[in-house]
Amino acid sequence: MFSSRLPAHLESNAFSIALAGLRRKGVTLVDLTVSNPTQVGLSYTANLLAPLADKKSLCYDPAPFGLMAAREAIAASISRPDANVNPDLVILTASTSEAYGLLFKLLCDPGDEVLVPQPSYPLFDLLTGLDAVVSALYRLEDHGAWSIDRDSVTAACRPNTRAVLVVSPNNPTGSMLRGSDREWLVAFAREHGLAIISDEVFSDYPIDPRPDAVSLLGESRVLTFTLGGLSKSAALPQLKLGWIVVSGPDRTVADALERLEIICDTYLSVSTPVQVAASQLIAGGAVVRDAIRQRIHQNYRELQRIASAHPSVSVLSPEGGWSVVVRIPETIGEEALVMALLEQAHIVVHPGYFFDIQRGAHMVMSLLPDPDLFADAASKVLAMAEAR
Ligand SMILES: Cc1ncc(COP(=O)(O)O)c(C=O)c1O
Structure with a gap:
């Protein structure tokens, strides 16, 4: 009945099922995959949206x-x-x-x-x-x-x-x-x-x-x-x-x-x-843009600092954007690590395979979260990657 333009299989993967289960139970998660800038505590210019009410739009x-x-x-x-x-x-x-x-x-x-x-x-x-x-x-x-x-x-x-x-x-x-x-x-x-x-x-x-x-x-x-x-x-x-x-x-x-x-x-x-x-x-968007620039730099610097104490992981330096890829030892396995982080530490990170990263094992983290949350969660993530 339905078009083959849509995927043939619509089942969720194990990671999404586990994540949905924790959310249903009301568990507080630290989301290091967040890509929605409106949900990371940034302040926007007051009245930024006032021009949407311009009478010209009638x-x-x-x-x-x-x-x-x-x-x-x-x-x-x-x-x-x-x-x-x-x-x-x-x-x-x-x-x-x-x-x-x-x-x-x-x-x-x-x-x-x-x-x-x-x-x-x-x-x-x-x-x-x-x-x-x-x-x-x-x-x-x-x-x-x-x-x-x-x-x-x-x-x-x-x-x-x-x-x-x-x-x-x-x-x-x-x-x-x-x-x-x-x-x-x-x-x-x-x-x-x-x-x-x-x-x-x-x-x-x-x-x-x-x-x-x-x-x-x-x-x-x-x-x-x-x-x-x-x-x-x-x-x-x-x-x-x-x-x-x-x-x-x-x-x-x-x-x-x-x-x-x-x-x-x-x-x-x-x-x-x-x-x-x-x-x-x-x-008006310049204010929040500058705040994001400042934040991604701050989080990236913090991640580098944390990583310097974990020789078996490496942060692949980004030239731009809102995310960063971290290489982890192949012996760990992406799936095992992201599931352990989710279930034991309640931290959400993406495995590299979500983005089709071939060769080696990787995690992908957003640089958008609040810097205190980010620093604390990133320390736990890298410590867990190192310890396994
Ligand atoms: C590289 C890239 N292009 C485009 C988009 C989608 O942007 P839009 O919200 O304008 O559709 C995304 C979303 O994250 C993205 O990562």
Whole structure:
């Protein structure tokens, strides 16, 4: 009766079942997987949401790519000296997840493939599947710094591959696209007629970027879509405002925009109040953005300090984003450790396999929690990893 776009098996895994059981019993858990910035005790500017009540929002003036005032505000906020964003090339979406869906509809027929980085965040399976697109994995390799395994990109590319996805900073590795990988990827995409989709939602949160880290914003040699959104940049996921910046050769960009206009006009999914309020939300979001920057640095430094007393674990240094990967001895086993942490210490961390981290054993921790909670829980996590 149901579409094969959805997973065939819907059962929860042992970890999710144990977690749900503890929550049902009302056990207090320390959540080191939290990715929702509204639930980690940050303070937002008073009246930040007042612009949503602007009377202008009583008028519905549907525009497929969104209201120009909002597109201008976004273009101004993301432009950089080397990439001046034209508001005409900014398309509003309800979220980054929705942006992927729109782009898969633009680029792919059912059964076509897109190249997806591994490790990366787990939503890609669903995002591609729901649009009847197949994700073909390519690898990121950690040689002290993560970089694209180019052979795996070449091996995954087929005649029906339509796009290559880049996530920079990546979730969960925090790694950023290297300049040399960008050059290679652009040449590869041109040769094989692929578009590039670059998810840069975490670009406002550098931690320890390497000098050769680059963005794809404004890339002009190949059709490129750079994604961002308020969910991360202003820590307001509930407002549902994301964007796509289109760039590339003029003719191809014009062709893409013509088609995207049809798709966006079909849904018109971005609410008017959030568009009217966009410029003030972007300005007001700076306060919480700075607070998050400060917090992720503080938690990361604390984690490094704690780790220095535990020689058998290593913290893989993130270049940006809200999460960090910790390598643990392979003998422990990811599943056994995260289950023990959950059941014995009531601490929630993700195992590396959630994010498809191959080779070795890893845990993934969020850098967003309150610093006192984080320091205490991280000490317990690393001590437990060391002791087992
Ligand atoms: C790399 C990355 N892109 C996109 C998203 C989803 O963002 P949005 O809330 O805008 O859909 C997430 C969510 O955590 C993410 O980690």
